[in-house]
Amino acid sequence: MNEDDRRLLEMKNTSELMLDLAYSSLIYQNKVIAKEVIELEDRVDRLHEAIIRSALGKSKEPKNFDRSLIMIKISDSIERIADAALDIADVVLRDIELHPVVKKSLEDSDVVIQKHVVENGSLLHGKTLGEIKLATETGVWVIAIRRGYDWIYGPDEGTTISGGDILYARGPADSEKIIAPWIKGK
Amino acid sequence: MNEDDRRLLEMKNTSELMLDLAYSSLIYQNKVIAKEVIELEDRVDRLHEAIIRSALGKSKEPKNFDRSLIMIKISDSIERIADAALDIADVVLRDIELHPVVKKSLEDSDVVIQKHVVENGSLLHGKTLGEIKLATETGVWVIAIRRGYDWIYGPDEGTTISGGDILYARGPADSEKIIAPWIKGK
Structure with a gap:
């Protein structure tokens, strides 16, 4: 597995953990867990930037162009998933007093x-x-x-x-x- | 569980299934699974709209205002997760011939x-x-x-x-x- 593959896989894993933690922070009204989501988002952002930089560098060779395009597309999608997790955690950090009403919606x-x-x-x-x-x-x-x-x-x-x-x-x-x-x- | 809670939970579950299916469609270069993601997105959109309509209706009563705000925020986040899954599936439907290179990145x-x-x-x-x-x-x-x-x-x-x-x-x-x-x- 090359460096880009490793980065993309780490982005995917991190975004999945962020979603798990974001929903949990909401259900359990837990600001500590919500803050972990924010910290992880920073990691996803850095990986995303590294993937784009690498893809741009490699795209100079025509044979790498399509792969670079796809890497950027997928990385961008994962970055948006991470952002959505961040927004869910943000509700917990801002509006904690309002939670009991949403808690039961998501607790299945x-x-x-x-x-x-x-x-x-x-x-x-x-x-x-x-x-x-x-x-x-x-x-x-x-x-x-x-x-x-x-x-x-x-x-x-x-x-x-x-x-x-x-x-x-x-x-x-x-x-x-x-x-x-x-x-x-x- | 009221109707809005049920809708939000169904959105969450559907978006999670969409992500699973989207990544699988990418890893296994499977257009049939990618098309399921598109179909599910339509369901998420309809739930999202129903939640917003309901929240707007209920927000007229001051006591419901904050709950309506949070329901819309969370529903919007989940809708964006579904959109990201859709974009991943879209790569499969458009660029299938390019996949072997990305496949191994995500297959852990x-x-x-x-x-x-x-x-x-x-x-x-x-x-x-x-x-x-x-x-x-x-x-x-x-x-x-x-x-x-x-x-x-x-x-x-x-x-x-x-x-x-x-x-x-x-x-x-x-x-x-x-x-x-x-x-x-x-």
């Missing part, structure tokens, strides 16, 4: 997006998701991990969890309690 | 969106998803069902499958063969 299941901080010395620290079978044991499915300034989207069985990681996960509304023993240090 | 896993037609007299006909345990047995997870002009988004264990249903499902790339015995009539 008991599945929620949760944010968990993994403590050093916890059961998860130093283990892969495959080893601990978190999804099977708790019903909580990790969709992204924030590690400092980095993000890991769609972690798989081989992804190792460390103390300090912030897990974004999908799970039943009551899973906060279930997951606590896994992420708390001893 | 072996999971694909599939479309399966359930035949009358097949194992699935007349059974609920809970009874047949399709996901457990095949690894194929039904995300939406098209039944004539209607769509069922996020079907659950209690959803009954009928001959003629079109299943949109997420599953491993090789699951076409695995699911065939379940959907073919005898």
Whole structure:
């Protein structure tokens, strides 16, 4: 996978996470999650610009022209998805007092997006998701991990969890309690 | 759930399905799936207009003003997500010969969106998803069902499958063969 492919895939993954977080921030009236959306949008903007710059550079060669055109079109569409997620989060940041009325419109299941901080010395620290079978044991499915300034989207069985990681996960509304023993240090 | 809540939730679900289908149409160079996206966009537009009409009607009462404002903002964001999905599908419909180059950018896993037609007299006909345990047995997870002009988004264990249903499902790339015995009539 070349650099442009990697950028486009990261844009797609980031925009999907932004939508998940934006809807969750709305449903749970959570300004902290809404602010994460704003931060992620900045990342999408930078990737979008990098893709356009690269496409312009490569388009000088006629054989690359059509590919450059398509890369810009797709990147632009993803950028607009990210913008829409941002606007949803913006409603939460501006109009938080108005939410209970919209909350129930979008809450169609008991599945929620949760944010968990993994403590050093916890059961998860130093283990892969495959080893601990978190999804099977708790019903909580990790969709992204924030590690400092980095993000890991769609972690798989081989992804190792460390103390300090912030897990974004999908799970039943009551899973906060279930997951606590896994992420708390001893 | 009132009529506006139902409309907003249907817009959200439809826009999510459109994105799934749009990316799949791009990755698999599939014009049939790209055309489904266009059809779904029409549905989103109609819901969006119905939400605005309702919000305008209700906003005459001062107590409803803020709710109307938020409903329009969220509905507008979702409409723009649907538009972005449409633009991605449009690349497939216009520029299909150019795709192999973009395909690999977005294909980050072996999971694909599939479309399966359930035949009358097949194992699935007349059974609920809970009874047949399709996901457990095949690894194929039904995300939406098209039944004539209607769509069922996020079907659950209690959803009954009928001959003629079109299943949109997420599953491993090789699951076409695995699911065939379940959907073919005898």
